[in-house]
Amino acid sequence: MRCVGLPSSSGSEAALGSISVGADSSGAQPEAGTHSRRLLDPQVVLPSWLSSAKVSSLIERISDPKDLKKLLRTRNNVLVLYSKSEAAAENHLRLLSTVAQAVKGQGTICWVDCGDAESRKLCKKMKVDLSPKDKKVELFHYQDGAFHTEYNRAVTFKSIVAFLKDPKGPPLWEEDPGAKDVVHIDIEKDFRRLLKKEERPLLVMFYAPWCSVCKRMMPHFQKAATQLRGHAVLAGMNVHSSEFENIKEEYSVRGYPTICYFEKGRFLFQYDNYGSTAEDIVEWLKSPQPPQPQVPETPWADEGGSVYHLTDEDFDQFLKEHSSVLVMFHAPWCGHCKKMKPEFEKAAEALHGEADSSGVLAAVDATINKALAERFHISEFPTLKYFKHGEKHEVPVLRTKKKFLEWMQNPEAPPPPEPTWEEQQTSVLHLVGDNFRETLKKKKHTLVMFYAPWCPHCKKVIPHFTAAAAVFKDDRKRQDLTILPKLVSDSWAQAICPPRPPRVLGL
The missing domain is CATH 3.40.30.10 (Glutaredoxin)
Incomplete structure (x- = not known):
């Protein structure tokens, strides 16, 4: 196998470093008789096509499976070219040599000549099949020490560079x-x-x-x-x-x-x-024409209707004058608010027409009335708050005219929230930052799930994860399952969910 090594400035890619002819990575000359991955010896006669081709000077030959295993363990972004013969790899090696320079420090490109007697065992072990007559090469990608995918995108400089810079990203x-x-x-x-x-x-x-x-x-x-x-x-x-x-x-x-x-x-x-x-x-x-100027939307407060629109200045006085008020905090740009608005207006009109009305509906534009938004800790839209004789009460999820009217006729405190996963009696061990490392040191095998309580993928996994923990709760050899709820920041949690599923790590 020949390998184009791309040293990185940090991390495992830098561990192998650049190798110069006749010397190891530290610059010292290797002792006689020692076996190591090295560049082609100056005395080796190269095939004529390889001598004339512009192949990167970092190309090295490895035919031993152990050497490849070591390479994959120490470099986390590796593209391997498997070829039927040296001649079959000619065009790919020319291309990959230029790619190597472009992704230097970000990935490693290797070559295995499956036609070489020494390398056949390696190709077989890596499940490379070049037996079809029309198949001369294969490109396999390995990430974090394991096979990731067969490279099946365009075999061009730009496409391969883009792939190695973001192996899981979309094609160009x-x-x-x-x-x-x-x-x-x-x-x-x-x-x-x-x-x-x-x-x-x-x-x-x-x-x-x-x-x-x-x-x-x-x-x-x-x-x-x-x-x-x-x-x-x-x-x-x-x-x-x-x-x-x-x-x-x-x-x-x-x-x-x-x-x-x-x-x-x-x-x-x-x-x-x-x-x-x-x-x-x-x-x-x-007939190209510039975009037509957008007609500004009429503010909800200017549309009229039975909804009272409150401001920072008149909010408290309004609550003194009305004993039962359901308030919707909204933003003009909010799609969910726009969807809920017609239902809210219909409910307000119905209440307004009642002889003995159970209350009124009001709205606050939180983007304008920022003092009210801050006072009631409004962080998402729409948010509903109910006030009885000026005292604030929490409101369950209401989105339709029917639900608004039912609530106003019989305002009840929302049911208590369901107990969190940590509060439930299960065989799952819940960890926090203080006991995370100490607990793992005491366990031989532990499965850790990093999650966020709001994550929909996590919610789907939790019952299965809990059931698995129950199966192994008395098995000391296999060890119980462990959960880590809040060791990471919300921003990190949001970065992995959604759309990705919760991360479960075997330790």
Whole structure:
């Protein structure tokens, strides 16, 4: 096996370091007769094609499974090229040599020649099958010491570099065969060059690879690019990286996607129909027009109706004058508030028409009346608060006219919350920061689940995790299951859930 080692400035990648010909990683000459992974000895005669190819000088040969195991243990991002023969690897090695320089410090690229008698055992152990006549190479990726995936994306410099920098990230847009008519821009220099030379109308989508709206729009954008081929140019540029701050500032990229229209290098205006189809884009480019100014929404307080709209100044006086008040704290931009608003208004109208009304409904715009929002600790929208003779009471989840009216006719304290997992009697051992390490030291095998109480994936796992703990509660050899509820910050918890499931680690 030959390996392109990419030393890192820190972590396990740096542990192996760069190796120079005839010396170990410390620079000392190896003793005679010792066996180690090393660069090709200067006396070894290389195949003619390999001598002339621009293969990275860091290429090394390892044919022993133990050496590969050590490599995977010490480097956490490894791409291995398995080839049927030396000649079969020629083109891939040339390409991977340039990739190695681009991802230096972030990954490692290795080569195993399965045609070599010494390496056949290794290929068999790694379950590499190159027996089909048309299969000459395989690319396998290993992460954190284990097999991750077979590389099946485009075998190009850009695609492999992007993969090694983010092995679990989405493929590049240009890897989609349907996007061949979209001009894919990688660097600012290419963007400026395109603006300077392009005479045809130019529509550029500035996007981020993780953006769901971008992903939904891309198929329509690329279809329009094909239909307009020769008449207009549609281009895409991933500007999520901080290196494109100048472009984002220049073209007011505040969110993704941002689509800008140019004529002869001059920016005219943005295209803001983010739900458009290919036909919409094609039709718009026949006669491009700037976005129409949006008509500002009428504030809810100005719409009239039976809901009382309260402010910082009149809130307390209103509560003195009304003995039973249900207050909705809202924000104009909040989608859930807008959805609940019609039901709230209908309930207010029904109460207003009662001869002996059970109360009134009121609303507070928390974005304007910040003193009230702070006073009642409003952190999400909509939030309901009920006041009886000026005294605040908690309110259960209410979202419909029927529920609002039922509550106002018989306001009751919401049922007590269900006991937390820690408060329940189970065989799960709950850990906190103070006893986490000390407890694990005493146990030979422990399964730890890091979770957040609000996480939906965690809630689904908890019953099964608890049941498993009950099975092993008396088995000292296997050890009970352990849970860690609040050892990490909320920001960390939100980073892993959703959409990922709770993290369960075997220790």
